Each structure stands twice: as C-alpha cells, then as structure tokens.
Amino acid sequence: MTAPAALDEFRAHCRAVLAEHAVPFHDRWEAEGIVDRSFWQAVGRAGLLGTGVPVEHGGGGEPGFRRTAVLSEELVRAGVTAPGIVAHNDVVASYLTARTTDEQKRRWLPGACTGELVAAIALTEPTGGSDLAGIRTTAVRDGDCYRLTGAKTFVTNGEHADLAVVAARTSDAPGTRGISLFVVERGTPGLHRGARLPTLGWRASDVGELEFDGARVPAANLLGREGAGAVALMGGLPRERLSIAAVALASAELALARAVEHARERHAFGNPIGALQHNRFTLATADTEVTIARVFVDHCIDALDAGQLTVTDAAKAKWWTTELQVRIADRALQLHGGHGYLDGSPAGREWLNSRVQTIYGGSTEVMKELIGRSLGL
Template sequence: MKRPIFNDEHQMFRETVRAFIDKEVTPHHPQWEKEGMVSREVWRKAGEMGFLCFDAPEEYGGAGLQDFRYNSIVSEELWRAGATGIGWGLHSDIVLPYLMHYANAEQKKRWLPKLIAGEHILAIAMSEPAAGSDLAGIRTTAVRDGDHYIVNGSKTFITNGIMSDLVVTVVKTNPELKHKGISLLVLERGMEGFERGRKLDKIGLKAQDTAELFFDNVRVPRENLLGDEGKGFVYLMQQLPQERLHVAIGAMGSAEAAFEMTLKYIRERHAFGKPVGSFQNSRFKMAEMKTEIEIGFAFIDKCIMALNARELTTEEASMAKWWTTDLQKRVADECLQLFGGYGYMTEYPISKNYLDARVQSIYAGTNEIMKEVIGRGLGL
C-alpha cells in the first residue's frame, strides 16, 4: 500500500540512504557484530552525507529540516537492512532534541558542529542498576561545588556507551525533592573520574555498543547543565514521545523486513513436492501478518505527521511503541517458524531479526509502562 505522507523528495532520499547502507554498512556489519561496535568512519561518512541531526540549524552545519519523515526513513532502512548496530537514531532522534530545546547558544556552538559532522557521538544515560523505567528512583548525584558539579554514581544499558563523546546524564541535584530534584548534565569524554565499563554481552543488537558508565567524583562545569536545575524530569517527559515513536518506526521497518524475507523463502522452499507458501497455513499466516503490518504503518505515519505538527500526545506515542514492538516480535516469531529448522540457524537473517526484536518492548519504557501511561490518560 502506498504511503501518502512521503513525496518524491522523500523517496529520492530513501533511495540515497538505501544505497549508502548497501555500500558502507551492510558489507561491514558482520565484522562489527563480532567486535561489538561499529566504526567511527561510518559515522563521519554519514555526517558527510547529511544523515545526522536533520533539524540542527544551518548556522552549525545542519540542514534545518523540521521534518521527522527524513528521520523515519533512516530508521526504517537501517532496520530493514538488519543494520541494528548503527546508533544514528539515538544520536539524532532521541538525544539531539535535548540539545536543540534546552541548550543555550554557547552550548550549541560548542557541541552541534561536531555532532552534525559525525565526529562526536551522543548518548543519554538514564537507566541505573536499581532504576529503569522508574526515573525518580535514580541514585546518581550531582552536588554543587562552586562553578562545578561533583557527579557520583553509575548507569547501565547505555546505547553508544563506549563510543559516545557527549553523554546527557540524568542526575539528582536535590535527592530530597524526588522528581523536582532531577537535572540533566552533559558529561564529556576525558573528564577525570568518568569511566566506561564493559561492553554488555546481549542476545541481540550485537554491533551496538551498550555499556555501563561509572562516575567517581567527576567535576562537571556548570556550563554543562542543560536548561534549568531541577527541570530534568520535565524535560525527559517532554522528549520521550519522540523517542517512543522512533522505536515504533524501527519496529515497523523490522517487521516488514522479516515479512519480505519470509515471503521470498516460502516461495522457493519446497516440502511434500510443492512450495511451502502454497500450504493454507502459510497463506493464512502471511495474510494475517501483511494486514497487521499495513495497519501498523498507517498508524505510524499518522503519528509522524502529528509529531511534525507538534500534536503527538504522550498517550499516542505510547500506543505506537507498545503495539508496533509487540507486532515486531510476533512477526519475527511467526516468520522464523515458517523457515522451520533453518530459521534457527544464525546463517539465516531471520534468526538475527528475531533476536534483535526482543529488546524493543523493554527499552524506552517497557510496554507495560506504555499501557499504564495510556490507562492513566483515560482517567483510570
């Protein structure tokens, strides 16, 4: 089904992104999976192509494009190619908005040019060993000391954790105030006492450098405070809808990729003297998945345009996130089943699709939390 939200310019951009991934990403991704991280070179090449930080102003080297359709194309194409180690989406769609909305002019001048060029990489540090979806429960502290904050604590499950140069870090500047005591500080590579832990060994997203971060009396200049002290929780709530939509877009790209590779396989694979796809069970399963994928894209596209119009609500983003990621996992499972024993072999891409999908209902707020958000929005 044609997706009317995309015009000819968007389609040309999609072709450019797909060609870039085919040439610069896909051939190297298996090696990156073995190494547990991608190369910095591919980040710089993406910067040269203008694939990073679309909405950053032209004065800093950005395109100044306030159109999330471009962001969605990059996310869809990466997931469709199985290039799940590339952290461009986290960089541009999830973390950059904090700088765009809350950084002052001096901070933007200091940070944005290298982020746009792919020379520096962003991460955001929310989760802790004892606090995931419960942001108010974080224990990392930032205590004022003259013109600095002294940061102590740790973070875990941090995407781009090893490669990141700037980390938007959620800290408690006043532990007694709970939500109102949360602030956002930007920690920079090389700050004394800021250490990277091990690259975490995950069942999927193998090329993504997910890591632990440790802060031992890190002196962070007050100039690295984002926005106002004590407003961090409010800022997080304001930006989480876009983060959740980003996850949903990737989920749909992944589901479509799983469907397409399975359709090709069951047309070619024979059992009992005829194509696997000719059996009624196969036809019914594929019909069901195709229908749900079309429904998912229709809702996601509506959400993208609502975000562009600054009308996307927290509840709508939560609906998109939980439903599409559940669909993604279900499609991956059904497709792997249609591959039979071969689907369980790592040499077949459907196995990677299946493993990469599993975390999508966990990060960016678990799907259980998404349903809580929606339920509370109903006044329940």
C-alpha cells in the same frame, strides 16, 4: 512537510551510503560488538546525522520526522544496527537542539552533525530503569562545577560517546522534581567507562556502562534549568518512542516480506509451503496487522510534525509496533524452520534483534500503564 520526491531522493542517498560504508563491514562489527569509529564520520559527511539540527549549527534543517523514518527504514533494510543512530540522531540531537543555550549549541551541535562527536543518553541505572523518580546518581554543586557520583548502564554508544546526556539528582525534592540533566564530555575527570555489555541482538550497538566518581562537570554543561530534567525528558519521550516504533515497523515489514518470499519458494509435500492454509492464514494475519500499524505510525508522524503527538499515542505506537515486530519475527522464524534457526540467518538475526524493542524506551507494561492512566483508571 518534505515532498515525496525529496524523500525518495533521500532514501536512495541513505541506501547508497549504507551500502558503501556499513554493509561490507557489519558482520565484523557484530562480532566485535561495536561499529568502526570511521562509520560515524562517513555518515556525518554524507549528511545523515543531525538532519533536524538547524543549518546554522551544521545540520540538515529538516525538523520533520519523515527523513528520520526513512533513515530508520534503510538501516533496517541494510541489516545495519539501528539503535546507535537512533540514540544519537533522534534522542540526543533533539535534546541538544531544543534544550541548549546558544553557546552550548555552538559547542556540541556541529560535531554531532559531522560525526566527530558521538552522543549517548544515560538514564538507566544498575538498580532501576523506567522509574525516573528512583534515580540515585547525584550531582552536587561545587563552585563552578557539579560533582556527579553514581553509575549508568545499558548506555547505547557508551564506548564511543564523546558526550552523554546524564540524568542526576540535584536535590532531595520528592518524585522527579529533583532531577537535572547534564552533558558529560569525554575526558571529564572522574568519568570511567565500564565493560562493553554483550547483547543478544543488535550486537554492534556499543552498549556499555558509565561510572561517575565525583566526576567534575562544568556548571555550563547543565542542560536547561536545575530540577527541570524530568520535564525535559517527558517532552522528548514521544519522539523517542516514535523513533523506536519506526524501527519496529520497518523490521516487521522486512521480516514479513522475507517470510512471504520464502513461502513461495520453499516446497513441502509437492507444493509451496505458502499454499498450506495455516501458513497462508498466518501471513494474511501478519500482513493485515502490519498494514494497520503503518497507518497509525504515519498518523503519529504527522501529529509529531504538527506538534500534536501526545504521550499516550506515542505509547500506543511504541508498544503495539514492538510487540508486532516480536510476533512477526517469531512467525517468520517458525516458517523458515531449521534454516531460520542457524546463527547468522536473516530470520534468526531479526528474531534476536526484535526482543529488546519491547523493553527499552519504556517497556510494554509501562506503556500500557500510561495509556490506562489516560483513561482515568
């Protein structure tokens, strides 16, 4: 476990790096729908990428989740688009660390840590998302390569991605037993990038589409065993969902703090609007909910670091914190009134950013289904 003093030092470092390399440019990035490529290299040089990757492969050698949570909190605090870093650091880098051969580690991990290689994960298809068994992208063995055919959408880092973890069907086995994972690299013959997708929130997320027209992927880029892709994905989902929960909780805490400040400073009918009982009760409820969520997320972080975080608890953390983020963002916008509804206002931006959190990484409905099944229902 990382010592509190070391975490405080890391937090200050994150804050300084983001203040220099992200905050001054973020409005432009949001307008353009993508962050500058130089940002990835800057945060890589600063040691903010691959914190959990072993030192021998260029990472920080800190497999615990606390540093990841601190980085997420500082991204939120700085108003910087978080999903791209989360997808790269907490999803793809963790797969590449846990599921690759030594040769694959040497090829991909150092670049992912320096920011020279930007990573993405491509699961969702135009015809479906949460149902892995419904994946239609196929991979057919052809000598020393696989031919990938199909399409993926809503790929975070889709345009910048130098490598993408892609799920494809390698057999007709029922359910998810025929799913395999491949690392598809930039420049792969038959790989085409579709249009950048304009999103309501997190506008600099670089969300795009990938198309595979018989894309020739070397057999050496198979991630793990053929047919074991679903098992690998399920093993990584608790961490991915906790990453989303960390962003959601940090966002809810920030929105609440701003709402409380506004309630103290804004006056109506001769008094601060926080003196009105309805507003005071609304904020008291939100503060209680955030406090309880913080306790549970901290519990889940400890469980993950101990190798004991269950799929069920990760699902609980993901759906509860993301729905909480949406509720608090909505309450905060209501409290800010017309000023909050202005384009670019902090309250309005948070309101827009919050909405997708209950959708990606497994929707709230899917999370509740998982929890219900754990109850034997």
